[in-house]
Amino acid sequence: MPELVFPLDSSKPFTDQQITGHNRWHPDIPAPVTVKPGDTFRVHCREWFDGAIHNDDSADDIRDAPLNGVHVLSGPFHVTGAKPGDLLVVDIVDLGPIPQEDSGPLAGQGWGYTGIFATQNGGSFLTEQFPDAYKAIWDFRGQQATSRHVPGVSFTGIVHPGLMGTAPSAKLLSTWNAREGALIATNPDRVPPLALPPLADSAILGSLTGDEFDRVAGEAARTAPPRENGGNQDIKNFTKGTRVFYPVFVDGANLSMGDLHFSQGDGEITFCGAIEMGGFIDLHVDIIPGGMDTYGVSENAIFMPGNTDPQYSQWLAFSGTSVTLDGEQRYLDSHLSYQRACLHAIDYLTKFGYSPEQAYMILGAAPIEGRLSGVVDIPNSCSTVYLPTAIFDIDLTPSVGGPTQINPGIGVPRSSF
Secondary structure (H helix, E strand, O other), rough: OEEEOOOOOOOOOOHHOOOOOOOEOOOOOOOOOOOOOOOEEEEEEEOOOOOOOOOOOOOOHOOOOOOHHOOEEEEEEOOOOOOOOOOOEEEEEEEOOOOOOOOOOOOOOOOOEEEEOHHHHOOOOOOOOOOOOOEEEEEEEEEEOOOOOOOOEEOOOOOOEEEEEEEEOHHHHHHHHHHHHHHOOOOOOOOOOOOOOOOOOOOHHHHHHOHHHHHHHHEEEEEEEOOOOOOOOOOOOOOOEEEHHHHOOOOOOEEEEEEOOOOOOOOOOOOOEEEOOEEEEEEEEEEEEOHHHOOOOOOOOOOOOOOOOOOOOEEEEEEEEOOOOOOOOOOOOOOHHHHHHHHHHHHHHHEEEEOOOHHHHHHHHHHOOEEEEEEOOOOOOOOEEEEEEHHHHOOOOOOOOOOOOOOOOOOOOOOOO
């Protein structure tokens, strides 16, 4: 086993650990661990809400989820010799749920969860159709996931980190805050908000204390969106065997990671849409000096996906175009066309006995494929959602006999404001 450089004790909160991580982006958050190019090492990661979500049949914890405190990240890791302008090469050697802990109160101890966020608490990709909070618990058996809340479905998880990235420079951080602040100013009272500004409340900043803590907390960027440093990209293909090339903006790169997922559909469309869990990740790091300029990677990582995905051979695909539910034509709106494709898939699954919420959970957690299928034929963008048919216990394909009806069981727990 690689050397464990960032241990976490499942019995203690994130802030009471041997090493304290962070939940904001800032160049002045100290790196508690140093690694060298060529090193392979193990990192423990906490699930993104640090144990606030429980293995039960209530969605009140999703409704009340402490968003100000996410994501709890392991790191930063200082990579010896890394300089601004370099590319940091990160290989995902292995990853999985919390090792040797197959039962317990923390997600990753034999189980994980998917949540649909209420509109008032951030919403989801389809928040207009699903404005309330819902939760599904998934049980792990080896690489398989099943749920008492979504019966008749079983699939192999594509385990991956939802979030990994390098620290921004002071200049880049200032750019983020300025452009996101300008966006918020266009509609400051919107629910859900257009963006999340710096917020000192619930900030975790490693070993910083006192005045320095207060300064950084007032400047640091929230970790919710992906940005030029990588961050919360939620790419399901970041699985074992993946090699990522991250731009370096500060000395040492200051690499961080977290938000592990047992599985996820493309887009993580319920917002808390993957199967969230804590666990471990083994990484190997190296450096390409001057690589940002050499390869034109001045922002946003490039990556080579791993080859450990489950191999599905049959799919049922749904398409959508950029026309609103009210019949309004939008110009090449790929966000809207993907929403419509997802809604078509949900409507289809309800014909087999699933509730709309159960169908939505399937699209968020199972390894669906989402694609931009046409972006040039004015005025309609076309997006498609590919649903692997092998994950279902029944035959989903249309036939003259009509859809087989499943037993929806206890359903997905709901909590509203």
